[in-house]
Amino acid sequence: MATKKYNFYAGPAILPYEVLKKAQDELLDFNGIGLSVMEISHRSKDFDAVIKGAEEKIRKILGVPDNYYVLFLQGGASLQFGMIPMNLLKSKDQQADYVHTGEWAKKAIKEAKLFGKVNIVASSEDKNFSYIPKNIKFSENAVYVHITSNETIGGIQFQTYPDSGNVPLVCDMSSDIFSRKINVSKFGLIYAGAQKNIGPSGVTLVIIRKDLVENSADGLTTMLSYKTHVKEPSLYNTPPCFGIYIIKLVMDWIEGLGGLSAIEARNEEKAKILYDFIDNSSFYKSVVEKESRSKMNVVWRLNNEALEEKFIKEATAAGMIGLKGHRSVGGCRASLYNAMDVEGVKALVEFMKKFEMANK
Amino acid sequence: MATKKYNFYAGPAILPYEVLKKAQDELLDFNGIGLSVMEISHRSKDFDAVIKGAEEKIRKILGVPDNYYVLFLQGGASLQFGMIPMNLLKSKDQQADYVHTGEWAKKAIKEAKLFGKVNIVASSEDKNFSYIPKNIKFSENAVYVHITSNETIGGIQFQTYPDSGNVPLVCDMSSDIFSRKINVSKFGLIYAGAQKNIGPSGVTLVIIRKDLVENSADGLTTMLSYKTHVKEPSLYNTPPCFGIYIIKLVMDWIEGLGGLSAIEARNEEKAKILYDFIDNSSFYKSVVEKESRSKMNVVWRLNNEALEEKFIKEATAAGMIGLKGHRSVGGCRASLYNAMDVEGVKALVEFMKKFEMANK
Numbered sequence: 001m002a003t004k005k006y007n008f009y010a011g012p013a014i015l016p017y018e019v020l021k022k023a024q025d026e027l028l029d030f031n032g033i034g035l036s037v038m039e040i041s042h043r044s045k046d047f048d049a050v051i052k053g054a055e056e057k058i059r060k061i062l063g064v065p066d067n068y069y070v071l072f073l074q075g076g077a078s079l080q081f082g083m084i085p086m087n088l089l090k091s092k093d094q095q096a097d098y099v100h101t102g103e104w105a106k107k108a109i110k111e112a113k114l115f116g117k118v119n120i121v122a123s124s125e126d127k128n129f130s131y132i133p134k135n136i137k138f139s140e141n142a143v144y145v146h147i148t149s150n151e152t153i154g155g156i157q158f159q160t161y162p163d164s165g166n167v168p169l170v171c172d173m174s175s176d177i178f179s180r181k182i183n184v185s186k187f188g189l190i191y192a193g194a195q196k197n198i199g200p201s202g203v204t205l206v207i208i209r210k211d212l213v214e215n216s217a218d219g220l221t222t223m224l225s226y227k228t229h230v231k232e233p234s235l236y237n238t239p240p241c242f243g244i245y246i247i248k249l250v251m252d253w254i255e256g257l258g259g260l261s262a263i264e265a266r267n268e269e270k271a272k273i274l275y276d277f278i279d280n281s282s283f284y285k286s287v288v289e290k291e292s293r294s295k296m297n298v299v300w301r302l303n304n305e306a307l308e309e310k311f312i313k314e315a316t317a318a319g320m321i322g323l324k325g326h327r328s329v330g331g332c333r334a335s336l337y338n339a340m341d342v343e344g345v346k347a348l349v350e351f352m353k354k355f356e357m358a359n360k
Numbered sequence: 361m362a363t364k365k366y367n368f369y370a371g372p373a374i375l376p377y378e379v380l381k382k383a384q385d386e387l388l389d390f391n392g393i394g395l396s397v398m399e400i401s402h403r404s405k406d407f408d409a410v411i412k413g414a415e416e417k418i419r420k421i422l423g424v425p426d427n428y429y430v431l432f433l434q435g436g437a438s439l440q441f442g443m444i445p446m447n448l449l450k451s452k453d454q455q456a457d458y459v460h461t462g463e464w465a466k467k468a469i470k471e472a473k474l475f476g477k478v479n480i481v482a483s484s485e486d487k488n489f490s491y492i493p494k495n496i497k498f499s500e501n502a503v504y505v506h507i508t509s510n511e512t513i514g515g516i517q518f519q520t521y522p523d524s525g526n527v528p529l530v531c532d533m534s535s536d537i538f539s540r541k542i543n544v545s546k547f548g549l550i551y552a553g554a555q556k557n558i559g560p561s562g563v564t565l566v567i568i569r570k571d572l573v574e575n576s577a578d579g580l581t582t583m584l585s586y587k588t589h590v591k592e593p594s595l596y597n598t599p600p601c602f603g604i605y606i607i608k609l610v611m612d613w614i615e616g617l618g619g620l621s622a623i624e625a626r627n628e629e630k631a632k633i634l635y636d637f638i639d640n641s642s643f644y645k646s647v648v649e650k651e652s653r654s655k656m657n658v659v660w661r662l663n664n665e666a667l668e669e670k671f672i673k674e675a676t677a678a679g680m681i682g683l684k685g686h687r688s689v690g691g692c693r694a695s696l697y698n699a700m701d702v703e704g705v706k707a708l709v710e711f712m713k714k715f716e717m718a719n720k
Contacts, residue, residue: 007395007400009400009404012398012401012402012598014395020387020396023387024384027384028380028381033365033681035365035374038380039369039375039560041370041682042372075434075439076597076598077597078583079434079435081583110582114579193598200600200601200602201402201598201599201600202434202600221446222441223436223439223441224442236438238555239561240561240562240600240603241562242603319394321393322401
C-alpha cells in the first residue's frame with residue numbers, strides 16, 4: 001500500500017493495530033499449543049481461559065457489579081431487538097417504553113410490538129432525529145424502558161442517561177460502549193454488537209441484571225432464552241470463539257491505555273477537533289443539535305451538497321476510508337471509535353481544509 | 361512447540377494449514393487495501409467480493425441448484441433447531457417427522473415440539489444410538505422430515521439418505537457437509553454450523569429451497585424469518601464477516617484438492633485405516649454398528665475401560681489432541697474432518713499400537 005489508510009467505517013470498524021498484530025502473530029500457534037485459537041474446542045482449557053478472561057476484563061473495565069451476568073451471544077443487536085421483549089414481556093398486555101431517536105430505535109420498536117404494547121414516550125422524529133429528547137416522562141406501568149445510547153446514522157448520542165426510577169433501563173450501546181465511563185448499576189440490561197468498540201462482527205455482548213433473567217418468560221426457543229445462556233455461561237452451544245478471543249485482546253488494549261478514563265478523554269479530544277473545525281467553517285456544516293452530538297459518529301454536510309460525491313472520492317484517494325454517510329441520509333460521516341487515534345482526526349481535518357481551499 | 365500436534369477435536373475443529381497461513385499473511389492488509397478484513401464495512405466492495413465469492417464456491421463445489429438460496433446466518437445449528445419449525449410449521453396442528461439418532465436429533469426434536477406436532481418416525485434409542493435406523497416409514501401428513509446426517513457423539517452417520525418423496529427432507533449436516541458428494545436437490549433444507557468442515561465457529565450455513573421460503577410463516581421476529589435473510593442476502597444486519605472470509609478460503613482449498621470427489625476418497629481412506637485397525641485389535645473395540653459408522657467421528661472404547669484415562673493422557677502428551685469422547689458417553693473419539701490428512705490418522709494408529717504393546 002502506498003498511502004497510509006485512516007479507517008472511518010461505521011462498522012465493522014477500525015481495530016487497534018496492537019490487537020491485530022498479536023492475533024496475526026499467534027494465529028497458527030495459540031499459547032504455544034501448536035494449534036490456532038480458531039480450531040480448538042470451546043470446552044478446552046485454553047479457550048476456557050480466553051472466555052473467562054474476556055468476561056473478567058469486561059467486568060473490571062466497565063465496573064460490572066456482581067448482580068449482573070455478562071454474556072457473549074450471536075445475532076447482533078438486531079436479534080436482541082426481539083430477544084429483549086420476548087424475554088422481559090410475559091404477555092401481549094404488558095407494556096414497554098421506547099425512546100425513538102432514529103433508525104436503530106425504530107428497529108427495536110418494530111420487534112417489541114410483536115410481543116407487547118409499546119409506548120413511544122419521546123421521539124425526535126419531528127426534527128429528522130437531529131437531537132436526543134430531554135425531560136422524558138416514562139409510563140407508570142412499563143416493564144422496562146428502552147433507549148439507544150448512540151445513533152450511528154443520525155450522529156446523535158445521549159450525553160447523560162435518563163433516570164427511569166425503579167423501571168429497568170434497557171440500553172442498546174452497540175456503538176458507544178467502552179467509549180466512556182458508565183454506571184452499570186443504572187441499567188437493567190445493556191447490549192452491544194461487538195463490531196465497533198469491542199471486536200469483530202459476530203459477537204453480541206449482553207450485560208443483564210440477575211433478577212431480570214430469573215423473572216424472564218418461560219417456554220421460549222432454547223437459544224432465545226437468557227436463562228439458557230446463564231445456565232451454561234455463554235457455552236450452551238459453540239460460541240463465536242475467535243470473536244471472543246479478539247474481544248479479550250481489545251480489553252487488554254483498553255486496560256493498557258489506562259482504562260475508560262483515558263479512553264473517554266481521548267474520545268472527547270478527537271470529537272472536539274472535528275466539531276470545532278466544522279463549526280468554524282463556512283464550507284462544511286453540522287446538522288445535529290450541539291448538545292446531542294455523537295462523539296462516535298460525526299455527521300456533516302457540505303454547504304454545496306453537489307460537491308459531496310467529489311469530497312468522498314478524493315478523501316478515499318487520500319487514504320480516508322469510509323466517510324460516506326449512511327445510504328439512507330447521505331452526506332458525510334466520520335466514525336471515531338476507540339481505535340482511531342488523535343493523529344487520524346487531525347489528518348482528516350487537514351484533508352478537509354485542503355479540499356475546501358481547492359473547491360471554494 | 362516441541363511435538364507436532366494432531367488435532368482430533370470434534371469442533372471447533374482442525375482447519376487447513378494453507379487457510380490459516382493465508383489468513384495470517386493478510387490479517388493486517390487484506391487485498392492490499394491497508395486494512396484488516398475484520399475492520400471493513402460489510403457493504404464495502406472488498407467484503408462484497410468475499411461473501412459473493414464464498415456463496416459462488418459453495419454452489420459450485422456442492423452443486424447447489426438455482427432454485428435454492430445459500431445463506432450465512434448466526435446462532436449455530438442450535439438456533440436452526442428452532443428456526444426450522446418456526447418457519448416451516450404454520451400452526452401447532454401441523455406435523456413434522458423426526459428421526460431420532462442421538463444427542464443432536466434430540467435437541468432438534470425438543471425445539472420442534474414448541475411449534476407443532478412431532479412424529480418420531482424412527483429411533484435408535486433402543487441400542488444406545490449405535491446405529492442409523494433403516495426402512496423408515498414417514499407419515500402421510502408431515503410438512504417436512506428431519507434427519508441428522510452425522511451424530512458426532514455417538515459416531516453414526518447416514519451412508520445413504522432416505523427418500524422422503526414429496527415431503528421436503530430437512531437435514532442437519534453440521535458435522536459432515538463437504539465431506540462427500542451429495543445431491544442437494546434431494547433436500548428441502550440443509551443446515552450446518554461452520555466449525556467442523558467449513559470454517560470457524562459463529563457462522564451457520566443454510567441452503568434452502570426457494571418455495572420453502574416463500575411458503576414460510578409470517579409474523580416472526582425479523583431476525584428469525586428466512587424471508588429476511590433472503591430479501592437482503594445474508595446482509596440484513598452485520599454478518600459474521602471474518603468467519604465468512606475463512607469459509608471462502610476453505611472453499612478455495614477444497615477446490616484446490618480436487619473438489620468433493622477427491623475429498624470423499626481421502627475421507628474414506630482415513631476412516632478405513634482407523635476402523636480396520638480397531639476391528640483387528642483385541643485391545644480396542646468399536647461400539648457402533650458397522651453399516652452406520654461415521655467417517656467423521658470415529659468412537660471407540662478400550663476393552664479395559666479403566667485404561668482410557670491413561671490412554672487419553674499419554675495420547676495428549678504425544679501430540680494427539682482432542683481424543684476424549686464426549687462427556688456424556690466417555691470413551692475415545694477421533695474426529696477426522698476434511699483438514700485431517702492421512703498421515704495424521706497413521707500417526708494415531710501408530711500411537712495406539714504402542715500404547716497397546718505397553719499396556720497389554
